Amino acid sequence: MAWEFETDPDFQVQLDWMDEFVRTRVEPLAEVLDSPYDVKNPRNVRLVRPLQAEVKKRGLWACHLGPELGGQGFGQVKLALMNEILGRSIFAPTVFGTQAPDTGNAEILAHFGTPEQKQRWLQPLLANDIVSCFAMTEPQGGADPMVFTTVAERDGDEWVINGEKWFASNARFADFFIVVAVTDTQAPLMSRQSMFIVPAGTPGMEIVRDVGVYGEKVASHGYMRYRNVRVPADHILGGVGQAFVVAQTRLGGGRVHHAMRTLGEARMIFDMVCERVVSRGTKGEQLGKKQMVQEKIADSWIELEQFRLLILRTAWLIDKYHDYKRVQKDIAAVKATMPKLLHDIATRALHLHGSIGVTDEMPFVNSVINSLWLGLADGPTEVHKVTIARQVLRDVKPTQDLFPSYHLPRQRAHALAMYGDVLEDLQGEL
Numbered sequence: 067m068a069w070e071f072e073t074d075p076d077f078q079v080q081l082d083w084m085d086e087f088v089r090t091r092v093e094p095l096a097e098v099l100d101s102p103y104d105v106k107n108p109r110n111v112r113l114v115r116p117l118q119a120e121v122k123k124r125g126l127w128a129c130h131l132g133p134e135l136g137g138q139g140f141g142q143v144k145l146a147l148m149n150e151i152l153g154r155s156i157f158a159p160t161v162f163g164t165q166a167p168d169t170g171n172a173e174i175l176a177h178f179g180t181p182e183q184k185q186r187w188l189q190p191l192l193a194n195d196i197v198s199c200f201a202m203t204e205p206q207g208g209a210d211p212m213v214f215t216t217v218a219e220r221d222g223d224e225w226v227i228n229g230e231k232w233f234a235s236n237a238r239f240a241d242f243f244i245v246v247a248v249t250d251t252q253a254p255l256m257s258r259q260s261m262f263i264v265p266a267g268t269p270g271m272e273i274v275r276d277v278g279v280y281g282e283k284v285a286s287h288g289y290m291r292y293r294n295v296r297v298p299a300d301h302i303l304g305g306v307g308q309a310f311v312v313a314q315t316r317l318g319g320g321r322v323h324h325a326m327r328t329l330g331e332a333r334m335i336f337d338m339v340c341e342r343v344v345s346r347g348t349k350g351e352q353l354g355k356k357q358m359v360q361e362k363i364a365d366s367w368i369e370l371e372q373f374r375l376l377i378l379r380t381a382w383l384i385d386k387y388h389d390y391k392r393v394q395k396d397i398a399a400v401k402a403t404m405p406k407l408l409h410d411i412a413t414r415a416l417h418l419h420g421s422i423g424v425t426d427e428m429p430f431v432n433s434v435i436n437s438l439w440l441g442l443a444d445g446p447t448e449v450h451k452v453t454i455a456r457q458v459l460r461d462v463k464p465t466q467d468l469f470p471s472y473h474l475p476r477q478r479a480h481a482l483a484m485y486g487d488v489l490e491d492l493q494g495e496l
């Protein structure tokens with residue numbers, strides 16, 4: 067029996083170091099660099115590489131990896147606590163070697179890649195010498211894989227890919243693309259698609275345009291076209307028809323890490339609004355002394371703590387079972403809660419800052435926008451809620467009776483049948 071809400075003192079020392087390092091050395095990067103994924107830009111090389119070296123020296127580089135890939139083999143709870151700190155800065159994941167989507171892409175290369183694929187792509191990816199892109203969504207739909215039409219056909223020793231991809235993040239910076247394509251149009255959904263590694267610069271592959279999320283410094287979500295793009299047969303990742311199986315591996319732990327980074331961003335915003343309401347006043351009184359302001363502070367604090375517990379329990383369950391499928395409902399709950407949490411906390415903070423809150427001199431609008439895309443990327447919130455509800459209802463037994471099994475008259479009759487005699491006897495004694 068062990069219910070712990072404390073961190074090992076040894077690991078806490080590492081977290082404290084990370085917290086100080088991210089606040090003082092990493093957070094300023096976002097003010098002077100454009101994108102953490104522009105890894106070959108001399109400015110990034112000059113500023114980011116020395117910080118990465120410090121992280122490596124401290125033994126905190128790419129901690130999501132198992133020991134076989136040079137990681138520490140930290141469980142998900144430790145990773146969650148680390149990611150909470152990394153959420154303060156968009157550069158922090160890159161400085162610590164844990165930036166999405168490279169983490170997910172590295173995970174599937176490690177699981178399903180051939181020795182040649184690992185040698186060529188995984189090693190430089192883990193070193194952050196290159197970055198990668200995951201291209202699955204198509205212009206006609208992302209949430210429903212049945213509508214994907216990009217195809218890969220076998221032609222001798224090659225696969226030939228044709229189609230379009232949409233919102234392929236970091237396409238402009240990537241050295242290789244993991245592209246999902248239909249390999250058997252007649253097969254059931256679970257086995258109709260396969261994944262391919264397509265090196266950047268392969269003839270026929272084109273970025274039609276880079277689409278920008280509102281407020282992003284660099285538009286970096288590629289609208290891509292593939293016209294007779296040829297890759298050698300050994301560029302398939304996993305087997306033919308295995309895209310679905312491979313994709314499942316990719317998303318499990320990553321969602322928990324992403325949620326904890328979102329919590330870190332929300333907490334940073336919360337700290338800001340706390341400073342504001344004790345620093346500013348109106349009508350002769352501090353904002354923080356007004357009850358309607360206090361309610362907003364209290365609601366934000368409660369939501370932060372609730373979400374933190376949900377994530378940590380989910381991380382703990384993953385460590386316990388080592389089986390993402392078994393924890394699918396909990397992971398979906400974390401994913402579905404994340405956008406609303408950030409949205410509500412950022413919106414309250416923005417509002418309590420008054421006019422300066424809506425300006426580009428403050429980070430709140432940016433966080434509100436982040437909360438909106440968090441509800442779309444990696445599947446819309448509705449889809450994750452459907453997963454939760456299906457799993458919750460899966461094991462519930464229906465009653466065959468006309469009235470519910472918990473109908474109060476029935477419960478009363480049952481209680482009387484059980485205890486009625488005793489009560490009657492007692493009545494005689496009283």
Ligand SMILES: Cc1cc2nc3c(=O)[nH]c(=O)nc-3n(C[C@H](O)[C@H](O)[C@H](O)COP(=O)(O)OP(=O)(O)OC[C@H]3O[C@@H](n4cnc5c(N)ncnc54)[C@H](O)[C@@H]3O)c2cc1C
Nearest residue numbers: 200201202203207208209233234235439443444445446448
């Ligand atoms: C910032 C960002 C980064 C991204 N990066 C990548 C990437 O690197 N690679 C990649 O392949 N894709 C990426 N995507 C795409 C993302 O996976 C899709 O946006 C997502 O799957 C939704 O697809 P869609 O945009 O086509 O929306 P649609 O599928 O058109 O859905 C639109 C809306 O319909 C509703 N809806 C959809 N399905 C259901 C349902 N089952 N039940 C009820 N309502 C539903 C929801 O409200 C949903 O928001 C990214 C998206 C964003 C915003």
